[in-house]
Amino acid sequence: MNRYRVNQIMTGVLNGVTFLVVLFIASFILYLLASGMTAVNWHFLTTSSEVGLGIRDQLFNSLYLLLLTQLISLPIALGAAMALTLYADSRSKLASFAQGLIQILSSLPSIIVGLFGFLILVLKFNLGFSIISGALALTFFNLPILTQSIAVSLQGVPDEVMQSGLALGISKWHTITKVILPEAMPGIWSGIVISAGRVFGEAATLIYTAGQSAPTLDYTNWNPFNPASPLNIFRPAETLAVHIWKVNTESLGQDAATVSRGTIVILILVVLLFNLVARYFSTTMRKKVGR
Amino acid sequence: MDTYLNLPAATDSDIVAKNVNIYYGKQQAITNCSANFPRHQITALIGPSGSGKSTFLRSINRMNDGIARVEGELLYQGQNLLDSRVNVYNLRHQIGMLFQKPMPFAKSIYENLALPLHEAGNHNQADIAKRIDHVLKMVDLQHEIGTDLNQSALQLSGGQQQRLCLARTLLLEPKVLLLDEPASALDPISTAKIETNLLSLKAHCTIIIVTHNLEQASRISDYTAFFYQGQLAEFDRTKKVFLNPTLAMTERYVSGDFG
Numbered sequence: 001m002n003r004y005r006v007n008q009i010m011t012g013v014l015n016g017v018t019f020l021v022v023l024f025i026a027s028f029i030l031y032l033l034a035s036g037m038t039a040v041n042w043h044f045l046t047t048s049s050e051v052g053l054g055i056r057d058q059l060f061n062s063l064y065l066l067l068l069t070q071l072i073s074l075p076i077a078l079g080a081a082m083a084l085t086l087y088a089d090s091r092s093k094l095a096s097f098a099q100g101l102i103q104i105l106s107s108l109p110s111i112i113v114g115l116f117g118f119l120i121l122v123l124k125f126n127l128g129f130s131i132i133s134g135a136l137a138l139t140f141f142n143l144p145i146l147t148q149s150i151a152v153s154l155q156g157v158p159d160e161v162m163q164s165g166l167a168l169g170i171s172k173w174h175t176i177t178k179v180i181l182p183e184a185m186p187g188i189w190s191g192i193v194i195s196a197g198r199v200f201g202e203a204a205t206l207i208y209t210a211g212q213s214a215p216t217l218d219y220t221n222w223n224p225f226n227p228a229s230p231l232n233i234f235r236p237a238e239t240l241a242v243h244i245w246k247v248n249t250e251s252l253g254q255d256a257a258t259v260s261r262g263t264i265v266i267l268i269l270v271v272l273l274f275n276l277v278a279r280y281f282s283t284t285m286r287k288k289v290g291r
Numbered sequence: 292m293d294t295y296l297n298l299p300a301a302t303d304s305d306i307v308a309k310n311v312n313i314y315y316g317k318q319q320a321i322t323n324c325s326a327n328f329p330r331h332q333i334t335a336l337i338g339p340s341g342s343g344k345s346t347f348l349r350s351i352n353r354m355n356d357g358i359a360r361v362e363g364e365l366l367y368q369g370q371n372l373l374d375s376r377v378n379v380y381n382l383r384h385q386i387g388m389l390f391q392k393p394m395p396f397a398k399s400i401y402e403n404l405a406l407p408l409h410e411a412g413n414h415n416q417a418d419i420a421k422r423i424d425h426v427l428k429m430v431d432l433q434h435e436i437g438t439d440l441n442q443s444a445l446q447l448s449g450g451q452q453q454r455l456c457l458a459r460t461l462l463l464e465p466k467v468l469l470l471d472e473p474a475s476a477l478d479p480i481s482t483a484k485i486e487t488n489l490l491s492l493k494a495h496c497t498i499i500i501v502t503h504n505l506e507q508a509s510r511i512s513d514y515t516a517f518f519y520q521g522q523l524a525e526f527d528r529t530k531k532v533f534l535n536p537t538l539a540m541t542e543r544y545v546s547g548d549f550g
Binding site for chain 2: 158160161163164165166167168169170171174178179182183291
C-alpha cells in the first residue's frame with residue numbers, strides 16, 4: 001500500500017475517532033438533560049430540601065462555596081504563578097521542587113483532600129462541618145489547577161515583553177502589573193472559570209468538610225453570624241454534587257430518583273455555562289489583546 | 292590573540308569601556324574589553340554568533356543585572372554606570388535599547404507610547420500628545436498609521452511595529468541608543484526605513500548597533516568593532532575595517548569566510 005493511501009486512511013480513522021468521542025459525550029449529556037428536565041421547574045429551584053422536593057439551598061451553597069474558594073485561592077495561585085514564572089530562576093532547584101509539589105498536589109485524589117480537611121480543619125481546628133472548612137479544603141483541591149493555568153498564561157507572554165519594559169526604565173513590578181498581567185488576562189480568566197467548573201462539581205472533598213446537611217436558610221437574614229443566614233460561613237452546607245451523592249445513597253423511592261436527575265441537570269447546565277463563559281473570554285478578549 | 296584597536300578619543304565618546312570582563316557563572320563571555328564609543332556616531336558591533344557582542348551591549352544599560360556579572364568600568368559621560376548606586380531606571384531613560392524582535396505591548400499605539408512617559412512621572416496630557424506626535428514623525432510612522440492612535444499596536448506590520456518600538460524608546464529622549472540586531476526580523480524595505488531613521492537620529496544620539504548583516508554595518512556605521520571569542524579583536528573606522536582590515540581574522544570574517 002503506498003504512503004499516500006495510508007495517509008488518506010489514517011486521516012479517515014482519526015476523523016472517525018473524533019466523531020465517536022463527540023457523539024458519545026453529546027448523547028450522554030443529552031440523555032442526562034432529557035431524563036431530568038421534567039423534574040426541573042421553578043418550584044424545584046426555589047424550595048428548600050427540608051420542606052419539599054427542592055434544591056434552593058444546595059444551589060446557593062454551591063455558588064457561595066465556589067465564590068469563597070476562588071476568593072481564597074486566587075490571590076495565592078496568582079502569587080505562586082508569578083513567583084514561579086516571573087521571579088524564580090528557571091534553573092533553581094527550589095523552583096523545580098515547588099513545581100513538582102504542585103503537580104503532585106494536582107493529582108491527589110479528591111477523597112484524600114476531603115479526609116485531610118476533615119482531620120485538620122473539621123477536627124483539629126474545630127471548624128466543624130462548615131462552609132469555611134469546605135472552602136479551605138476546596139482551596140487545596142483548586143490551588144494546583146489554578147496555579148498551573150495562571151502560570152501557563154503568564155508563560156504565554158513573550159520574555160521580550162519583560163525585557164522591553166525594563167529597557168524603557170519601567171520597574172519589574174510595574175512591567176508585570178501594567179503590561180504582562182493585562183496581556184495574560186484572557187488566559188487567566190478562562191483558567192479561573194474552568195477551575196470553577198471543577199470546584200462546582202466536586203463532591204468527595206466536601207462530604208467530610210462542608211457536611212451533608214442543608215438547614216433551611218432565611219434569605220432575608222443578612223447577619224453573617226446568624227446560623228440561619230445564608231452568609232454564615234460556620235454553618236454546614238450541602239452542595240448540589242453532594243446532594244446527588246446523598247440522595248442516591250440514602251434515599252429510596254420515586255422522589256429520590258427525580259430529585260437526583262433534576263439536580264444533575266442543574267449541575268451540568270451551570271458547568272456548561274462556565275465553559276461557555278471561558279470560551280467567550282478566551283476568544284473575544286484575545287481578539288483585543290492577543291499577539 | 293592579536294588585537295588592533297584604533298579608538299577615537301575618550302573625550303569625544305559618550306560610552307567608554309575600560310577592561311570590561313563579563314561572566315555567566317564561571318564562564319567568561321567577555322575578556323578585557325576596552326573601547327570608546329564616539330558621540331553622535333554609529334558604531335557597529337560585528338562578529339560571529341557567541342562572540343559576546345550582545346552580552347557586551349546589554350551591559351551598557353544594565354540589562355545583565357542578575358543574569359551576568361560585569362567587572363571593570365563602563366563610563367557614561369564620565370560616570371561608572373556599573374556602580375551599584377546608579378539609578379538604573381534613570382540610566383535606562385538616557386540609554387535606550389531596541390531588540391531583535393519587534394515587541395510592542397499588547398495595547399493601543401497611544402498606550403504603548405504613553406506608558407513609558409507615565410512611568411517616568413510625566414502626566415501632562417498636552418505634553419505627552421506633543422511628544423508622541425514628535426517621535427512618530429521622527430520614525431516616519433505618522434503618515435502610515437494616520438491619526439487613529441487607539442488602534443492596537445499588534446495590528447501593525449512587523450516593520451511598523453519595530454519603528455513604533457523605536458519611537459517608544461525615543462520618547463524618553465535617550466542620549467545613547469543600543470540596538471540588538473534591530474532589523475534581522477524585518478524585510479528589506481522595512482530594514483531600509485529603520486536604517487534611514489538611524490542615520491537621521493545620529494544628530495542627537497550616540498548609536499551602538501549589534502548586527503549580523505555586514506552590508507548594514509558598512510552602510511550605516513562610522514566605526515566598527517569586531518568581536519571574536521569574547522574579545523574585542525579590531526576597532527577602527529568602518530571603511531578601514533571593511534576595505535583594508537588590519538587583522539587577517541577580521542579580513543576573513545568581513546569577506547564571509549566564516550561567521
